[in-house]
Amino acid sequence: MTVAAMWEARAAAGRGPELAAWVREFALPAVRGAAGLERLELLSATGERVLLITWWTGEPVPVAEPPADLLGRPVHRWSFTSEHVE
Template identity: 45%
Template sequence: MTVALMWEARAVEGRDAELLEWVREQWLDGTPLRREIFGAREDRVLVITWWDAPYDADLPEFPEPGPELVARPVNRWRFESLDVLPD
């Protein structure tokens, strides 16, 4: 089974580049199948990691950044892959 962990944070206004750099410096215990970083309007950063694991597996999560970088608590979601479409 493939499990995707999503982590989303909103940077303090004007600190999105610093939050992005912080995210890039984070290492997880274990190696995900894939790790992808996204940016969005309103200074948001999203990280998705894919894992070959059961849905309820104990997987490493990104930590909470310091309050000087984020405007609100981090959002986290867990999903399981249900279907893969061809490219």
């Protein structure tokens, strides 16, 4: 079974690049090499949003909370179970 864990944060006004840098410096190293990690992808979007999607066999490792001053609102997290892949 593959689980996709999505972690999405909206940066405080003007802090999107800093939030993305925090994810690259702290969040990615914390999950890289964890048992069951198959793949990870870091994305950004308008509205100073940063999205980290990780794919796991088994239970996902949680992504840490960034410093509160980087956030425009609380982090959102979702997990999905893979149903079909082509």
